[in-house]
Amino acid sequence: GESVGLHLPTLSVQEGDNSIINCAYSNSASDYFIWYKQESGKGPQFIIDIRSNMDKRQGQRVTVLLNKTVKHLSLQIAATQPGDSAVYFCAENRVYGGKLIFGQGTELSVKP
Amino acid sequence: DTGVSQNPRHKITKRGQNVTFRCDPISEHNRLYWYRQTLGQGPEFLTYFQNEAQLEKSRLLSDRFSAERPKGSFSTLEIQRTEQGDSAMYLCASSLALAGVSLEQFFGPGTRLTVL
Numbered sequence: 001g002e003s004v005g006l007h008l009p010t011l012s013v014q015e016g017d018n019s020i021i022n023c024a025y026s027n028s029a030s031d032y033f034i035w036y037k038q039e040s041g042k043g044p045q046f047i048i049d050i051r052s053n054m055d056k057r058q059g060q061r062v063t064v065l066l067n068k069t070v071k072h073l074s075l076q077i078a079a080t081q082p083g084d085s086a087v088y089f090c091a092e093n094r095v096y097g098g099k100l101i102f103g104q105g106t107e108l109s110v111k112p
Numbered sequence: 113d114t115g116v117s118q119n120p121r122h123k124i125t126k127r128g129q130n131v132t133f134r135c136d137p138i139s140e141h142n143r144l145y146w147y148r149q150t151l152g153q154g155p156e157f158l159t160y161f162q163n164e165a166q167l168e169k170s171r172l173l174s175d176r177f178s179a180e181r182p183k184g185s186f187s188t189l190e191i192q193r194t195e196q197g198d199s200a201m202y203l204c205a206s207s208l209a210l211a212g213v214s215l216e217q218f219f220g221p222g223t224r225l226t227v228l
Contacts (some may be wrong), residue, residue: 034216041198044115044155045202073125089154096212098143100205102154 012109019080021106023073030092035075039086071083085110116220118204124226132190133223137206144187145205155203194227
């Protein structure tokens with residue numbers, strides 16, 4: 001069936017290092033992909049999205065890469081800070097769809 | 113704070129009781145979504161509305177679950193005859209959809225349900 005999943009459940013990095021969080025998806029018909037950050041006790045917070053006709057998009061300290069050949073999505077966080085500690089989810093959506101399909105999540109822990 | 117509010121934030125109930133949750137979306141948003149999230153998992157889609165019309169329901173939404181958005185603004189999610197397996201975080205999100213295209217979904221803080 002359709003699924004969006006993550007390779008690693010946990011990631012620990014040193015403050016100031018770059019972080020890379022990966023995601024694999026299986027539905028080639030997806031129109032766009034979104035990264036969400038979820039802190040403890042809060043709802044998911046939008047970070048960045050990318051359309052299926054793009055392979056890279058940059059935001060503030062974050063970059064999302066999309067490789068449609070291998071159905072792989074990654075989130076790169078530059079100069080990781082303690083405030084980046086959270087669970088990160090990738091999600092899939094369709095332009096004319098409604099529901100988001102989320103993966104399991106990667107917990108990012110930033111060591112000071 | 114995204115502007116989406118949910119009440120209550122926590123609910124503890126006994127098995128067999130009915131519970132109702134409320135979501136107030138961002139005022140100009142015409143779409144409202146409900147998701148369920150269990151520990152360590154990503155949110156799972158339950159249902160969504162465009163204005164007052166319920167456009168899609170997941171097969172996860174059993175007959176014991178019902179959602180409404182009577183005036184196209186706030187929404188309620190009711191669970192009848194709760195079971196321990198219903199224990200989860202219930203998340204609401206809203207978005208603006210233009211010509212069928214939905215923009216970013218903003219999530220509320222969730223209602224954590226514990227069924228004893």
